[in-house]
Amino acid sequence: xxxxxxxxxLMASISMLANAARSQDAGxxxxxxxxxxxGHGATFRQAEEDALQRATRQGGTTTVRGRRETEVRSVDTGxxxxxxxxxxxxxxxxxxxxxxxxxxxxxQRTAEGGWEITIEAAVRTPEAxxxxxxxxxxxxxxxxxxxxxxxxxxxxxxxxxxxxFHENRQARIWLYRATKSERNxxxxxxxxxxxxxxxxxxxLGEARTAVNDIFKIGNDDEDYLIKKYGDDAAARELLRRVxxxxxxxxxxxxxxxxxxxxxxxxxxxxxxxxxxxxxNENVRNKIDAEIGSRDANECLRRQxxxxxxxQEWMRKGDEDLGxxxxxxxxxxxxxxxxxxxxxxxxxxxxxxNDPVAQAKIREAEAAIHALPPxxxxxxxxxxxxxxxxxxxxxxxxxxxxx
Numbered sequence: 001x002x003x004x005x006x007x008x009x010l011m012a013s014i015s016m017l018a019n020a021a022r023s024q025d026a027g028x029x030x031x032x033x034x035x036x037x038x039g040h041g042a043t044f045r046q047a048e049e050d051a052l053q054r055a056t057r058q059g060g061t062t063t064v065r066g067r068r069e070t071e072v073r074s075v076d077t078g079x080x081x082x083x084x085x086x087x088x089x090x091x092x093x094x095x096x097x098x099x100x101x102x103x104x105x106x107x108q109r110t111a112e113g114g115w116e117i118t119i120e121a122a123v124r125t126p127e128a129x130x131x132x133x134x135x136x137x138x139x140x141x142x143x144x145x146x147x148x149x150x151x152x153x154x155x156x157x158x159x160x161x162x163x164x165f166h167e168n169r170q171a172r173i174w175l176y177r178a179t180k181s182e183r184n185x186x187x188x189x190x191x192x193x194x195x196x197x198x199x200x201x202x203x204l205g206e207a208r209t210a211v212n213d214i215f216k217i218g219n220d221d222e223d224y225l226i227k228k229y230g231d232d233a234a235a236r237e238l239l240r241r242v243x244x245x246x247x248x249x250x251x252x253x254x255x256x257x258x259x260x261x262x263x264x265x266x267x268x269x270x271x272x273x274x275x276x277x278x279x280n281e282n283v284r285n286k287i288d289a290e291i292g293s294r295d296a297n298e299c300l301r302r303q304x305x306x307x308x309x310x311q312e313w314m315r316k317g318d319e320d321l322g323x324x325x326x327x328x329x330x331x332x333x334x335x336x337x338x339x340x341x342x343x344x345x346x347x348x349x350x351x352x353n354d355p356v357a358q359a360k361i362r363e364a365e366a367a368i369h370a371l372p373p374x375x376x377x378x379x380x381x382x383x384x385x386x387x388x389x390x391x392x393x394x395x396x397x398x399x400x401x402x
Contacts, residue, residue, distance in 0.1 A: 317343030
């Protein structure tokens with residue numbers, strides 16, 4: 001590309017900017033202006049640089065003062081930000097225009113042998129630069145609050161690239177916050193994964209170390225906007241699980257001891273519950289709980305079977321006792337009451353020292369004592385000799401019925 005072709009393209013771009021500036025509404029400030037500036041210098045390059053500096057100064061200067069009470073609203077989210085968040089409180093920033101393109105329209109040699117150069121420059125106004133910086137910062141803060149830290153970092157870096165704002169302290173603070181927060185977020189995710197893996201593998205010491213490191217993230221930074229992970233729900237849940245796992249062996253031993261005590265006292269149902277709780281603890285060796293659970297379940301099965309047998313024999317005893325108290329003599333009341341006592345005694349084999357069965361036995365014995373004494377039985381009389389065989393108690397059927 002020739003030099004004349006390059007300058008031709010540059011002039012076309014400057015003309016487009018100038019036309020755009022002229023076509024804007026009269027009440028709105030243009031983003032760029034075309035300025036003619038003359039520069040001097042001992043060399044051609046020095047004269048051109050002087051002209052560019054003059055164009056920049058002629059493009060205007062504005063002063064930005066950071067104040068807490070001044071608010072700016074974000075176009076993307078609608079949130080309001082104070083100037084102290086964007087520029088820094090009690091800060092003063094001088095903003096000059098920015099030359100975004102120029103063309104040399106005239107060159108002359110001076111009497112001293114130097115150069116005098118006239119340029120046509122397109123200069124972006126200080127107000128437009130201030131607006132660019134402000135938009136970059138607000139966009140970065142929007143992303144920061146959404147915890148999109150890489151996007152926030154890019155916006156803050158773009159803000160620092162805006163002319164006159166390269167050293168803006170507030171932009172650098174926000175860039176530091178975003179960078180530190182992204183680093184913390186990455187470390188948090190890695191520690192969460194490590195703690196979960198250690199916990200699932202039973203490495204409680206390593207899991208405890210990882211969880212403790214999670215709660216330290218961000219605590220070394222006094223900036224309140226940098227997130228602290230001590231209140232994070234996932235970290236709290238991991239801490240609860242680690243504490244439960246560490247307390248598991250002690251609770252396991254206590255539950256097994258309690259289950260054995262209840263089993264020794266014959267409280268089998270309660271013992272089954274204790275051994276089941278012990279089986280639910282996070283311990284590697286559960287052989288004691290397994291043995292205790294087996295014995296407790298067998299004990300409970302026997303108790304249930306004994307209760308069924310007890311109820312059956314008590315029912316039989318109650319039937320015989322009721323029959324023995326009826327005012328009829330179709331059967332031997334004494335024998336019936338003795339059967340009732342036998343049934344109650346059998347029931348007590350399945351529930352020793354049962355007061356109900358003992359009371360029933362006493363009641364049946366009292367009913368027996370209240371009966372009249374039994375009539376003594378007469379011995380059987382021998383039959384007379386039969387006519388056919390002439391012998392007593394003949395067993396021939398014809399003789400008995402003949």
